[in-house]
Amino acid sequence: MIKNLDTAYKVQGIIGILVVVFYTTQGQALASGYGFFVGLVNVAMLQWTFARANKKAAEDPKAGMLILYTSAVIRFILLAVLFVLGLSYLDQSEAFPVIITFVLMQIGQLFNLKGKRRLTD
Known part of the structure; x- marks a missing residue:
C-alpha cells in the first residue's frame, strides 16, 4: 500500500507525524492528533x-x-464541520496545534504540483 502512494502523500504524512510528535512533547498530543486526522x-x-x-x-x-x-x-x-466539532470538544488553548498540524500537512500537497502545468495532470 505504501509503495502505491505518491510522494506528496508520503511527505504530508511525514510532516503530520513530525508535528504530532513535537506537540506530544508539549503535552498537546490529542489536539495535534486531531489536526492530523482532519488532514488525513x-x-x-x-x-x-x-x-x-x-x-x-x-x-x-x-x-x-x-x-x-x-x-x-x-x-x-x-x-x-470537522474543525467545529473538534474545536468545540477541545479546550480553547488546544486550537493552535489542530490548525498548525492541518496547515503544515497541506503544505506537503505542494510536492504534488511539482512538474505539473495543471491541477488535473
Missing part, C-alpha cells in the same frame, strides 16, 4: 476525487471537472 481525511478525499475525476474525464471532460468542483465544495463543508 482531506488528503484521502482529495486522492479519491482526483482518481474519480480522471476516470470520468476520459469519457467526458466536463463531467470530470464537475466532479472536481463538487468535491471542493464537499471537502470545504466537511472540513468546516
Whole structure:
C-alpha cells in the first residue's frame, strides 16, 4: 500500500507525524492528533476525487471537472464541520496545534504540483 502512494502523500504524512510528535512533547498530543486526522481525511478525499475525476474525464471532460468542483465544495463543508466539532470538544488553548498540524500537512500537497502545468495532470 505504501509503495502505491505518491510522494506528496508520503511527505504530508511525514510532516503530520513530525508535528504530532513535537506537540506530544508539549503535552498537546490529542489536539495535534486531531489536526492530523482532519488532514488525513482531506488528503484521502482529495486522492479519491482526483482518481474519480480522471476516470470520468476520459469519457467526458466536463463531467470530470464537475466532479472536481463538487468535491471542493464537499471537502470545504466537511472540513468546516470537522474543525467545529473538534474545536468545540477541545479546550480553547488546544486550537493552535489542530490548525498548525492541518496547515503544515497541506503544505506537503505542494510536492504534488511539482512538474505539473495543471491541477488535473
